[in-house]
Amino acid sequence: MVIDVTQMKPNESGTIIEIRGGLGLMRKLQSMGIRPGKKVVKVSSHFWRGPQTVEIDNRQIAVGFGMAKKIFIEVISGVEAV
Amino acid sequence: MKINKILLMGNPNVGKSVIFSRFTGAKVIISNYPGTTVEFTQGQIKIGEERPIVIDVPGTYTLEPTSKAEEVAVQVLKEGDLVINIVDATNLERNLYLTLQLLEKDKPVIVALNMWDDTKHRGINIDIKKLEKRLGVPVVPTCGLTGEGIKKLIDRLPEAKTPKLQISSDNQRWELIGKIVGEVQKLSHRHHTLLEGLEDVSIKPLTGLPLALAVIYSSFWVIRFIGENLIGYVFGPIFEKLWLPLMMRTSIVLGEGGFLHNIIIGNLIEGKIDFVQSFGLLTTGLFVSAAMVLPYIISFYLVLGLLEDFGYLPRLAVLVDNFMHHLGLHGYAIIPLILGLGCNVPGALCMRILEEKREKFIAATLMAIAVPCMAQIAMIIGLLGPRGGKYVAVVFFTLFLLLVTKGVILNKLLKGESPEILIEIPPYRSPQVKAVMKKLWMRVSGFLREALPLVLLGVLFANILHTLKIIDFLGNLFAPILTGLWGIPQEAIPALLVGFFRKDVAVGMLGPLNLTTKQLIISSTILAVYFPCIATFAVLIRELGIKDMLKMTLIMVTVALSLGSILNFIL
Numbered sequence: 001m002v003i004d005v006t007q008m009k010p011n012e013s014g015t016i017i018e019i020r021g022g023l024g025l026m027r028k029l030q031s032m033g034i035r036p037g038k039k040v041v042k043v044s045s046h047f048w049r050g051p052q053t054v055e056i057d058n059r060q061i062a063v064g065f066g067m068a069k070k071i072f073i074e075v076i077s078g079v080e081a082v
Numbered sequence: 083m084k085i086n087k088i089l090l091m092g093n094p095n096v097g098k099s100v101i102f103s104r105f106t107g108a109k110v111i112i113s114n115y116p117g118t119t120v121e122f123t124q125g126q127i128k129i130g131e132e133r134p135i136v137i138d139v140p141g142t143y144t145l146e147p148t149s150k151a152e153e154v155a156v157q158v159l160k161e162g163d164l165v166i167n168i169v170d171a172t173n174l175e176r177n178l179y180l181t182l183q184l185l186e187k188d189k190p191v192i193v194a195l196n197m198w199d200d201t202k203h204r205g206i207n208i209d210i211k212k213l214e215k216r217l218g219v220p221v222v223p224t225c226g227l228t229g230e231g232i233k234k235l236i237d238r239l240p241e242a243k244t245p246k247l248q249i250s251s252d253n254q255r256w257e258l259i260g261k262i263v264g265e266v267q268k269l270s271h272r273h274h275t276l277l278e279g280l281e282d283v284s285i286k287p288l289t290g291l292p293l294a295l296a297v298i299y300s301s302f303w304v305i306r307f308i309g310e311n312l313i314g315y316v317f318g319p320i321f322e323k324l325w326l327p328l329m330m331r332t333s334i335v336l337g338e339g340g341f342l343h344n345i346i347i348g349n350l351i352e353g354k355i356d357f358v359q360s361f362g363l364l365t366t367g368l369f370v371s372a373a374m375v376l377p378y379i380i381s382f383y384l385v386l387g388l389l390e391d392f393g394y395l396p397r398l399a400v401l402v403d404n405f406m407h408h409l410g411l412h413g414y415a416i417i418p419l420i421l422g423l424g425c426n427v428p429g430a431l432c433m434r435i436l437e438e439k440r441e442k443f444i445a446a447t448l449m450a451i452a453v454p455c456m457a458q459i460a461m462i463i464g465l466l467g468p469r470g471g472k473y474v475a476v477v478f479f480t481l482f483l484l485l486v487t488k489g490v491i492l493n494k495l496l497k498g499e500s501p502e503i504l505i506e507i508p509p510y511r512s513p514q515v516k517a518v519m520k521k522l523w524m525r526v527s528g529f530l531r532e533a534l535p536l537v538l539l540g541v542l543f544a545n546i547l548h549t550l551k552i553i554d555f556l557g558n559l560f561a562p563i564l565t566g567l568w569g570i571p572q573e574a575i576p577a578l579l580v581g582f583f584r585k586d587v588a589v590g591m592l593g594p595l596n597l598t599t600k601q602l603i604i605s606s607t608i609l610a611v612y613f614p615c616i617a618t619f620a621v622l623i624r625e626l627g628i629k630d631m632l633k634m635t636l637i638m639v640t641v642a643l644s645l646g647s648i649l650n651f652i653l
Contacts, residue, residue, distance in 0.1 A: 010286065024148060027252075031143035032506060033176035035256065044286040050404040051413065051503050053285050058204070059173050059509075060285065062400040064412070064502025 001075050005052050005068040008042035014073035015039055021070040029071070032061060040073060085134045085163045085239070088127065091155065091184065092168035093177050094141030095508050097196045099123070100226030101168060102138040105236070109524050112517065113390035114508050115417065116141060117435035120151075122158065129236060137162070143176075145183040149437050164190050164242050166235070171195045171223065172204055172509075174267055178259045181217065186249055190242035191219045194235050198223035205272040213266040218245035227514060277510045284397045285507065294401050297394065305381045309460070312377035321357060321373050329355050329365055345545050349594075358465075359594040367541035370461070370590045371534050376526070378460035382424055383525045384518070391513035391521075395420065396505055403503050409489025410444045410496065411436075412503040422449040424456050424525070426618035433625055440498045444489065446622055447634050450614040451641055452485035454478075454585070457533065461589035462606045469599045476653075477607050484611065484645065488637075532617075533584070540580050540587035547576045568608065568646035570601045581609045582616055604649045612642035 002017065016038050019026055029035065033056050043053040043060055052068040053060055063071070090098045094116030103110050106125030111118060123138040139155050147153040159165070167184050169177040184191050193213075201208060214221045220241045224231035249255050283289045329347060333355060336343040347355060348362030355362075357369035389395060395417055403413030415436055422429025429449050436442045454462070459478075466474045493500065547553050556579070557564075557572035564572050573595055581588035588609050592602060613619070613635075623631050 027144065027146055028148045028504065030252065030256075031146075031148065031176075031179055032504070033173075033179075037256075043282065044290070046287050046400070046404060048404055050287070051400050053400065053507070057173060057175055059176070060281070060507040062285075062396075062403075062413075062503055062505050062507055064403075064504060066502050067504060 002072055003075060005040070005042065005054060005063065005071045005073060006045065006065060008045075008073060008075070010042055010044055012075060013039060013041040014075040016071060017074050018072045019070055020072065021067070025067065025070065029063075029067070033057060033059070034061065034063070034071065039076075085132070087162045087164075088134050088136045088239075089139055089158065089162035089165045090136065090168060091139045091159070091165055091180070092141060092196075093143055093170060093173075093180060094506065096141065096168050096170040096177065097226040098141065098168045099138055101166075101194065101196065101224065101232065101235075102136060104226060104229055104232045105136050109520075110138065111521060111524065113387075113395075113521075114393035114511055115390065115396045116506055116508070117414075117417070117432075118390075120431055120434040122154075127236070129239065134163075142180065144180060145187075151434065151437075159184075159187065159189070162189060164192070164239065166239075167191055167193045168196050169193055171198050171201045171208060172206060174206075174208065175259055175263045178262065179255065182247060182249065182255050182259065185217065185219065185245050185247045188244060188246060190244045192235070192239060192242040193217065193219055193221045194231070195221055195223045196226055198231065199225045199228065203272075203275070205270040207268040207270065209266045209268075213262070216262045216266065218247075219243045227517065277512070281397075281507075281510055284394070285400060287401070290397070290401050294398055297389075297398075301385050301389065305378065305385050308381035308384065309378040312380060313373060317373040317377055321369055325368075326355060326357075332364070341549075344549075345542065348545075358590070361541060361544065361591070361594060363538055363541050366590060367538045367587075370541075370586055371530075371537045374464045374590075375457045375460045375533075375537075375586050376529070378456050378463075379424075379529050380522070380526055382456045383522050386420070386424060387518045387521045387525075388513050391511065391518055393508045393510045396507045399505065400503065400507065407500050408493065409448065409486065410493030410500045411441050411448075411489070412500055414503055414505055415441060415445045418445055419449055419453055422453040422455065423459075425529070426450065426453065426455050426614050427621055429453070430618050430621040430625060438498075438501055440496055441500060443626060443630050443634075444492045444496070446626060446630075447492065447637060448485050448489055450618060450622065450634060451611050451638055452481045452488060454481060454610045455615075457529075458585035458589060458610060461586045462610075465589060465593055466599075466602055466606065469602070473599055473603055476603055477610075480607055480645070480649065481610060484641070488641070533586075536584050537587050540584040543583070544576055544580050544587065544591055547579065563643070567643065567650065568604055569650040570597065570605045570608075571595065574605050577605065577609065578612070582613055585609060585615055600650075600653045603653065604646055607649060608642055608646045611645060612638055 016036050038056050041055040043055050045052045049065040051062045051064055053062050090102055092098050099110045099112045099119050105127045108125040110123055119140045125136050126133045127136050139158055140151050142152045142155040145156055167181050210221050220238045222235045284293050333347045346362050346364050348360030348365050351359050355365050360366055399413035399416050402416050406413050418429045418432035421432050433442050433446050557575045561572045564570050577588045577591035589606055592605055
């Protein structure tokens, strides 16, 4: 199932398959380690279209809601047991 | 080749400044959040007979500039003779992206694998020999905080190499990184530590928001507790028991009156020296800086330093992001505003972590108008506090309301939108006592060095103003505003004048005026909003340009006039 980062639930994990955005955004995200092929774990999403936090390579990154909408994920395992 | 300029380059928050200060002995502010270093800091290092310059370059993720800060980093790279690439060993893959870009350039590079000590308990195992071979440049494990590996890094500088990698595309770069990381790094499974559990708790909204409130509340409580006790048990007694008798004797020697006496000791109140009201250089001047302001400076920077080094601030930034968008900013703008609470000058410099002109202008305007510095806060507490805590609260609540209203209005009026947040959240690290103390000392001694002379100058200036007739003239000129609109006596005009230079002295000058509580509330609020101090204003001109500052000045005047009248009307 392919969804964007904002649709992921906390603790859900998946693999980034695509970033739909301009070259500038792509580069910016890529250089911070957000790029296709990487495994991500959703950490939290903040209320009212707030920032989304994800964990990539054991490092947490906060991404604005609009940007997070452009990052598409193939969900692997559904909600992991906490 | 002779090495004249060494550049320290790497991703944000990998410890470049720590290594810089180890190299040069220079004192620089080090914290646990991306963007601590916004200025290029230079220093000299001693290698044998030579003394090349070392430049601490602000952190960058890539050499293909995606922001202004990164553009500048690329420019600086051209001037360097040797690059020390600082790599966060706990985040090898992402850090290697910049490393490869550096290795493609025509500059000798050496890699410092920093935060090496952290890899062990994070279950990360890196084969350094292999990494060295794969990159083709020396790799030295270091730990900036303890100093481990720094000497070896310096010893190996001459071995730096220029592999000039031929890489044509981003994909190729990432592929190579994937291969290298796969070969040199082994991860072993390990359990979540307590700190990591706390990381999750503080970033999830349901637990994070209450925690943030608790952190903010207890920070203020601790700042007040330490500040009050330093005054009550240390600085207060020193002045009352030791300094007062000495000053009384000096007063007698100076003849208990006359020009010199008035400047040095000030006016005697009922035949005695009153540290708040006498207003001499060695009485009120010293008392304001050392016994009223300094204790709060110490306690504020102690708490701030702990929060910074622990790594809490970026989390707070994420939690307030939503709220800040209503003010035309994103969450990370909370960091310059918090620094501004200490002193507006570093707050103004920190505006550089914001990328767009619009948000810089909004954040700077909000800070300059509605964020009082600790010196001013301490004085307001000192003067208004004895009349009742609720009056102090009125001033700060008014300023907070003003900050929110101004932000909402500016966000509506200015074209454009607030950009989105995109920040890396550093792991929590237990603050090191030595590092926290060193930073505290830097900031406190900075205050004494820069503020104390200005405070004394302010007191001198205030005394000169009193003896000259200019005051009566200006007082009469501005009487319609002061008494008419704001309901404060025209004798407050010298305080407003001195407020351009130092806020603490200015608030202090309200002391001898015998103001009513209402007048004291109004005048201290106006002192906070009508202008930041001249030092802040100068930095802001440099950072934002004259045109923006003219706009901001207009806003300040409007705010001061209307806010003063509103307070006068409703209180």
